[in-house]
Amino acid sequence: MNALKHIKFVWLLVTLSLISCGRNLQEQSFVQEVNKMLDGAEYGTYSDEVMQSIFDYIKNNPQSFEYEFEEEQSHIHIATSDDGNVRAYNLERSGFEGNPSWSFECKTLLQYRSGEDVYSEVIDNFDGYVTRICHIDSSKYYLLETFQGHISQGIHESYKLYVYKVDNNKLQEVKKCFVSRDGTSDNLEFSWNNNGGYLEEDFALEDYAFVYNNFHKELFALKSLSQIGMPLRYHQYIWNGKLFEIRKYDEPLEYYNDTYFIRIEQHSENSWMYKCRNGGKKHGEPDLIINGGTKQYWLYNNSLISYDEWVTDDASSPLGEKYTFFNNGYRYEYYDGWSNGEQLEVLDVYNPNDNIVYSGDFTPVSNYEDD
Structure with a gap:
């Protein structure tokens, strides 16, 4: 029986080879x-x-x-x-x-x-x-x-x-x-x-x-x-x-460091939400949520254009994105893009007197390892 199976298999290979040769x-x-x-x-x-x-x-x-x-x-x-x-x-x-x-x-x-x-x-x-x-x-x-x-x-x-x-x-x-x-x-x-x-x-x-x-x-x-x-x-x-x-809205963006895990979501045509978890952990309830954020793009001449300008202006080629959120007099600015020859992933937080009270580098979530 095994010999018969072997003969059939060899015959199949020969047949396929002939078909392939004929097609070539x-x-x-x-x-x-x-x-x-x-x-x-x-x-x-x-x-x-x-x-x-x-x-x-x-x-x-x-x-x-x-x-x-x-x-x-x-x-x-x-x-x-x-x-x-x-x-x-x-x-x-x-x-x-x-x-x-x-x-x-x-x-x-x-x-x-x-x-x-x-x-x-x-x-x-x-x-x-x-x-x-x-x-x-x-x-x-x-x-x-x-x-x-x-x-x-x-x-x-x-x-x-x-x-x-x-x-x-x-x-x-x-x-x-x-x-x-x-x-x-x-x-x-x-x-x-x-x-x-x-x-x-x-x-x-x-x-x-x-x-x-x-x-x-x-x-x-x-x-x-x-x-x-x-x-x-x-x-x-x-x-x-x-x-x-x-796609009407941006995909959610997530960033992390040892101290915070940040998620930025677009909720309407011109409004973004900021969510932050302490401890750099991806899961769990956010420790801070801020609504009503805005998005801008920076260009080669360091000028900023609005989200509306970007989606309607096909000629623009921005270097990066800036998200701005306000909460109880504090201003949160997140930068994602290229500046002075390097990639920026930075969160700056300003107090009501416009002094920086926090500045930290972050890593995109694609490189995240959740322990």
Whole structure:
């Protein structure tokens, strides 16, 4: 009996190996045929006819959806969703060898699975081409990120985010799927001009313009770029099953040292609560609660802007945050951010005569060890 099991197992391995080998040969043949069509560029550019012939070839070979394309393909950019059910084939007139692709220079074919079948369609409404595809949830919703850019007295880049859904064998764009304080929109956009002085050279902006956490259904959209060494700032959206809504309130913040454990919560659009426990312990009833606190941001020129100014001003890139609370004539100021080349996590307490009666450094709760 054991010998029979061993023979069956070996036969299974051989069968899987043959299937894999056959698929690899098919993939190689597919790539060779596409490259042969791409060799027909005139004056270094591809005509509409050449680009359409490649898309037609992909449509007529739906088995290509199973190919892994482990090696990067020249002159064609391929992006596949994390669940493997949506793929984008991107073509660009100069074969991605010239100036970064800008809008009309690109064409995209989307290939997707619906049930047991594979479908394809050309998408004409993208600016640039698709760089990433993220599966949102089990209801066949997907995030598609596009890029376009050019170089002219600096680097000019633009990223956009769309939501698509596979429904009744169709891949359809979801309209008005991003809800912010200013209303609804069909897509999110982040654009920037790099004229020097921004970010490390090896910074991959395409990995950070939009970040989606599938487990928590949270989308982080880059708000603005900071200079070297400064933290990135994001708008945070929550997926509700049909669209993304911007998070109205900040996440609670917690800090500790040997003497106190502090928690700061946002309770309304412009009001924060301060909770403090003595002894640096995370659990138990607070020893002090202060309501009605305010939040400000400090900038490179050391000026302060209000919370309202920050959430409505996409151009700002603050260095840090300042929370202010008043209690029986005492003023509590908590600083969280970057100042004079170092990270600040400091609580200052002033008495009614404006003298400091306490000043202490704190550690964010992510590094907390509760004994």
